[in-house]
Amino acid sequence: MTDTSIGSGFVPSGQLQLGIFFQGVNSGTIWKSPQSGSQTDFESFRRIAQTAERGLFAAFFLGEGLRLREHLGRPHALDVAGRPDAQTMLAALASVTSHIGLVATQNTTYNDPADLAHRLSTLDLISGGRAAWNVVTTDNAWTGANFRRGGYLDHADRYVHAEAFVETAKRIWDSWEEGAVAASPAAESWSSPGSARPVHHEGQHYSVDYRPKLPRSAQYRPVLFQAGDSPDGRDFAARQADVIFSAHPKFDDALNFRRDIVERTLKAGRGANDVKIMPASEFILAPTPQEAREKKEWVRNLQIGPQQAIAYLEQFWGRELQEFDPDGPLPEIDPVVEETSETRGSGFHGAKARHLADQWRAEAKEKGLTIRQFVSAKTSRVDATFTGSYTEVADRLVDYARTGAVDGFNISPWLIPTGLDDIVNHLVPALQERGVYPTEYAGSTLRENLGLASPVRQDAGVAQEV
């Protein structure tokens, strides 16, 4: 039997939180079904955010990609693409929701700290303390081609830069004293003189000399999410983040990841419970296990069609593979490129293409998988999918809550805008019956609803968690 203890002073909360990740790109979202709604109309976003709020979800999460995905030199045609700006959409959703957290993925490489911190403060204030920032980095010149600076950052420097950026943002959010703004129109001045500290930063890539224009929010400052999985990324999260959007939903992996993060968090001088973990996940649910399995097959067929399966391999082979049968074995021919090129987010950046092809062929042969089956398994992150009846899956999730392997799950629905309906209508009540899911929002801010402590303003700079 697996050892499920975390140790090191970590105390499981026994509770789970749910988030929704409206992806807007890539193959996880089905567009081929008559039930597939618009990816850009506000009504799709409103519908899913309000459903999530009905299900007491802690967070509504939006991604960001600053260049349109390409395939063999042209925009990629086969998957959902084209999505609204995260913060603009979340500002709009703030007006039609009241409790759900609003998480914007925003890049540290192609933003200025003062501007980004100000916009995140704005989102935090207009939502009554519900904003969060998922911190991501980009180093590639391919994305830089859309920006004034172009590609300027080395891969090795990306977290150094990101951390200086986040530290600067925290100082900006720490600038205004509590109660800096007058309580009455009869006051001498609108804000007490000297109550906002200017922020100076001289960095390798930018400098900031700024008098912040916004007070703290109901949750002090935006909550910080981070998704990096490399050792550097994990240490960065352990030092700076409140929540990790992890890639480790499988129970044993989740336990190991938790242990690793607890160690790193303690090493960074923070408490064992200070960093929450919410892995990416997908739920395929039905009244019975058999129906759920059938549903999964339907979902997978629509996510990865024959064209997408071939296109996926073409990314790594660097050439067209149209002559191959998607329902046949992987191509025996070798890739024409030495290294796979920028496949951001998929983890294969810079892989030796021929080596990868050999490995994959062997893997597919061993498991007896066709191209389509192989790609479907690769892209759907099988570990991240919970398939089963409502009660079956709820029972599985109880183990996660009991052990503290995770603090919750960030769910990517495979249908927009109805993809959360069965989760909210069936899974949430099942989790509530098992005592592992909230029956009401703990508070009005995201920090409260995630069970995070409030930062305390520091005399000379960066706020620290208590």
Place this chain on the structure above:
Amino acid sequence: MSTPPIPARPGFLALELDGDGAHPAAWRKARHTPAELLDGTRIRATVLAAESAGFHVATFADGAVPGGTGITGQLNALQRAAFAGPVTSSIIVVPEVDTVYTEPFHVSTQLASLDYVSGGRAGWLVAASDSAADAAAVGRQTVSGAGLGREAADSIEVSRRLWDSWEDDAVIRDVATGRYLDVDKLHYVDFEGGGGFESGADAVGATYSVKGPSIIPRPLQGQLPVVVPAGLLASGRPSAGATDALLVSAPTPDLLAAEVAEARSALAATAGGAPAVIAELDVVLDARGQAAEGRLAELNAHTPWESTRARFVGTAPELIELLTTLLETADGVRLHPAVLDVDLEELAQLVLPSLRRRGVLAPVQPDTTFRQLLGLQRPASRYATARHGADSVLAGPAASSTAHQGENND
């Protein structure tokens, strides 16, 4: 009293919603505490008040706060407009967005997104910051004179191209061929520009290029209307059709009418249709049994009001006459009330109903786009037109041939 002439086309009224009003001491007369200014409740209340008063357009200033003993805080304008979008149904939301210290690619994406969340009721009030504080905040140099116009013109051009970079029917959802997009209807914009910064190519962001295509489909309106302060682009290099409306200002109401007429005749020969002319007017009305002059004196006793706009100080009937006159030549007037909570109530009760009765104002209808309000057609994408002539628009980039759109999670 003679009946005033009915204008050829009914005009529109815009209201600036920043802070507690245009006067730097306005917060002292607001009907809420200072601490209640910077939140969603306030945005909702003011934009709904403006909409129910019958204003056609709400604008949201950005960049400058009075400071001193006045208001020192300000929410980002574009996000205020985005918040206002879903809670309103007819009012057009137009945030001010800087072009000098912002990324043109982000600005384009954010404005296109605003168009989606407002159902096509969005516009862009172009600003070009010459503020040393704004420059220092992002560690860049200040820009002045003609450089401001160049930066603004370039940023507008980038947005215009990116908004066209997805043709209207680029999302095809063709199950038979497995294609969500028709990539022939997506276009690289390959913008090369910059040069507003005097120090040239060695400064960060001094010259730049934008590859495209956009990361969001074409805005609902195709192109968001672009509103520009008169004179900003004059010394720049605006391409044809860069501007859909000009904000015209003058030191006094009398000079304003003349300035509007002059702008109107100067624009008459504009190729491809003249931009609309919007007159800028500060407003202080009699209110709460107090004469406008007295209200103004009281406010000025706290903080003098330094404004470059024409100022109307008087009664509702006098303002009705002035607006009627201005709307004979201007397409719209933007009002900057001294104290939002006070003057907006007077405008709603006494001024707008009378103007509507006179037929001076265009009807307010739910879901009217900003382009429709300005009498503009929804344009075809420039690339849709070009594609039939040249097939080389979308030649693939040589490098980086594959990429997965998303975030770096490593």
